[in-house]
Amino acid sequence: MNPFWNPRFWAKTWLTTWTTGALGALYFSDLILAHQLDSVLKPGYDAFGRNCLTIALRATGETLLVILPWSLILFGLAMAWTFLKSKLHRSAQESKTQTEWFSDSFLDLISSLPGLLIGLSISAYFKSGWISFGIAAVLILFPPLARFFQGIESSIQNQNFYRSAVALGAPPRYLFKNYSWPELLRGLHSIWPMQISRLILIETSFSFLGLAPGTGVDSWGRIFFVGKDYLLEAPWIMASAAVPLCLTLLSFHLLSRSEQS
Amino acid sequence: MNSRLFSFSAGPWRLGLEILVLAAGIWILSRTLIYLVPGDPITYLAHEALVDLSPDEFRSRMDLHQSLFSRLFAFPTNHSLITGRPVLPTVLQALSQTLILAFLTLVQWCSMTFLGLWLSHQSASIRKWLLRGSIALASVPLFVLSPLLLLFFAVEIPLFPVSHNPILPSFALALFLAGYWFRIISSAIDHYEVRSAKVGAEARGIKTFSVFTRYLFVPSLGTYFGYFGYQVSVLLNGSVLAEVIFQWNGIGSLLAESITNRDYPVLEVALFFVTTIGLISLKIGTALQRHWEKRLQ
Numbered sequence: 396m397n398p399f400w401n402p403r404f405w406a407k408t409w410l411t412t413w414t415t416g417a418l419g420a421l422y423f424s425d426l427i428l429a430h431q432l433d434s435v436l437k438p439g440y441d442a443f444g445r446n447c448l449t450i451a452l453r454a455t456g457e458t459l460l461v462i463l464p465w466s467l468i469l470f471g472l473a474m475a476w477t478f479l480k481s482k483l484h485r486s487a488q489e490s491k492t493q494t495e496w497f498s499d500s501f502l503d504l505i506s507s508l509p510g511l512l513i514g515l516s517i518s519a520y521f522k523s524g525w526i527s528f529g530i531a532a533v534l535i536l537f538p539p540l541a542r543f544f545q546g547i548e549s550s551i552q553n554q555n556f557y558r559s560a561v562a563l564g565a566p567p568r569y570l571f572k573n574y575s576w577p578e579l580l581r582g583l584h585s586i587w588p589m590q591i592s593r594l595i596l597i598e599t600s601f602s603f604l605g606l607a608p609g610t611g612v613d614s615w616g617r618i619f620f621v622g623k624d625y626l627l628e629a630p631w632i633m634a635s636a637a638v639p640l641c642l643t644l645l646s647f648h649l650l651s652r653s654e655q656s
Numbered sequence: 657m658n659s660r661l662f663s664f665s666a667g668p669w670r671l672g673l674e675i676l677v678l679a680a681g682i683w684i685l686s687r688t689l690i691y692l693v694p695g696d697p698i699t700y701l702a703h704e705a706l707v708d709l710s711p712d713e714f715r716s717r718m719d720l721h722q723s724l725f726s727r728l729f730a731f732p733t734n735h736s737l738i739t740g741r742p743v744l745p746t747v748l749q750a751l752s753q754t755l756i757l758a759f760l761t762l763v764q765w766c767s768m769t770f771l772g773l774w775l776s777h778q779s780a781s782i783r784k785w786l787l788r789g790s791i792a793l794a795s796v797p798l799f800v801l802s803p804l805l806l807l808f809f810a811v812e813i814p815l816f817p818v819s820h821n822p823i824l825p826s827f828a829l830a831l832f833l834a835g836y837w838f839r840i841i842s843s844a845i846d847h848y849e850v851r852s853a854k855v856g857a858e859a860r861g862i863k864t865f866s867v868f869t870r871y872l873f874v875p876s877l878g879t880y881f882g883y884f885g886y887q888v889s890v891l892l893n894g895s896v897l898a899e900v901i902f903q904w905n906g907i908g909s910l911l912a913e914s915i916t917n918r919d920y921p922v923l924e925v926a927l928f929f930v931t932t933i934g935l936i937s938l939k940i941g942t943a944l945q946r947h948w949e950k951r952l953q
Contacts, residue, residue, distance in 0.1 A: 507938035
């Protein structure tokens with residue numbers, strides 16, 4: 396198939412190009428933040444005389460710095476939950492129903508909580524930043540991720556090779572490392588684009604409401620927050636952030652669909 | 657652990673008990689959150705709050721003059737740090753506004769999703785374009801979509817007021833949700849169609865609309881009742897942004913304001929209501945899903 400007709404090709408190209416630009420913008424941030432007072436609100440410049448495109452690139456870099464560590468933490472938490480649950484399951488044969496009930500109820504409870512609102516509320520008590528963003532990200536993303544990994548683990552546990560290994564007395568750590576871990580990684584490969592896109596949305600929502608983690612310099616959400624006030628006079632301010640954000644989210648959605656198919 | 661607790665069927669009594677226990681836990685958490693701040697809560701409030709009040713005034717407005725036990729088990733008599741008005745009526749009024757918004761969103765969301773599914777069932781090319789449209793819609797966040805809707809339908813073509821009107825924010829939220837749900841239910845219908853009684857119904861001369869609704873749409877929908885409950889908390893999350901942008905005085909906007917103004921009494925009570933509503937909707941959705949699946953079996 397011609398790669399130019401493949402949406403996955405364009406998604407990867409966009410993500411590679413934009414991310415490279417964002418990392419470059421982070422490196423040269425002193426140059427980017429320079430104000431050109433004679434260009435205030437001119438096409439391509441914001442209300443402070445800064446180039447909108449470079450500000451958007453830098454905002455992407457800021458967002459990446461926040462979401463990438465939390466994505467690793469979330470994946471780690473979900474894998475640890477899966478490992479602990481399967482270990483508990485095997486060691487508590489007579490009370491499987493109870494462990495299942497507690498596990499499912501716990502995930503249901505977390506799913507039901509409006510994570511974004513709770514994260515925002517936590518930021519009022521404990522300062523906005525990594526903790527409040529992390530709490531919102533965990534509340535929103537951990538339950539579906541944990542359930543996804545649990546589903547993979549359950550399907551592996553029903554395989555004959557796994558049952559044979561259990562019957563032969565293989566310890567839980569051996570089973571997880573040699574049988575579950577490769578399958579979980581494969582599952583992660585199919586699900587990570589969707590999770591990254593959701594993390595971007597959570598971070599952007601936080602910064603839109605003025606509660607951004609990170610250094611506090613313009614992030615995507617702050618550009619939207621400022622840009623909406625200049626929507627009629629200077630629509631390029633908002634467009635400079637909106638277009639790359641929508642293309643990034645679309646790329647992640649397309650990658651996610653192609654991974655799952 | 658008493659196994660009988662886990663063996664009886666998930667009837668309404670057990671559902672009610674679960675909701676009651678979890679709501680109590682959420683209430684305790686929301687009322688004790690202030691004690692988790694570093695140091696003395698009054699000193700912390702005096703430092704963080706945007707109003708200049710005496711420590712006694714803080715204690716009174718936050719109900720901190722009561723013991724923890726009284727605070728947990730008494731009716732909340734908090735007063736706002738900013739306005740001085742009782743919190744409970746303010747929160748209940750904001751909640752009613754959000755419920756109006758949620759109801760309108762639900763009506764529009766269900767209508768859009770059903771219409772999209774019905775049209776996609778008619779023609780493969782319409783289905784292809786609707787699927788592409790839903791992916792594109794899922795890639796446009798609410799805080800991008802909302803100002804655009806405001807620009808087109810309130811400024812350029814002044815069909816709706818710019819602020820304090822629920823139509824545009826509910827439309828934005830409905831679009832945000834419909835894009836995702838269209839793909840989910842469309843996929844469910846495709847999976848179900850193979851084993852459905854659709855062919856027999858069409859052979860009997862039943863109208864296409866009735867065949868689609870009774871033999872495809874409704875049976876496919878049942879397995880997603882649990883997710884509908886979960887979507888209420890997604891709706892509450894999204895309502896914060898929609899209410900801030902469209903200046904609709906709902907509970908999302910009240911929460912955002914109280915966070916910015918560090919109005920802790922309002923935050924405590926509003927957080928409890930929002931969290932409990934999300935929990936109740938998920939539990940009811942899950943119970944409906946179990947009931948539906950039993951009926952299908």
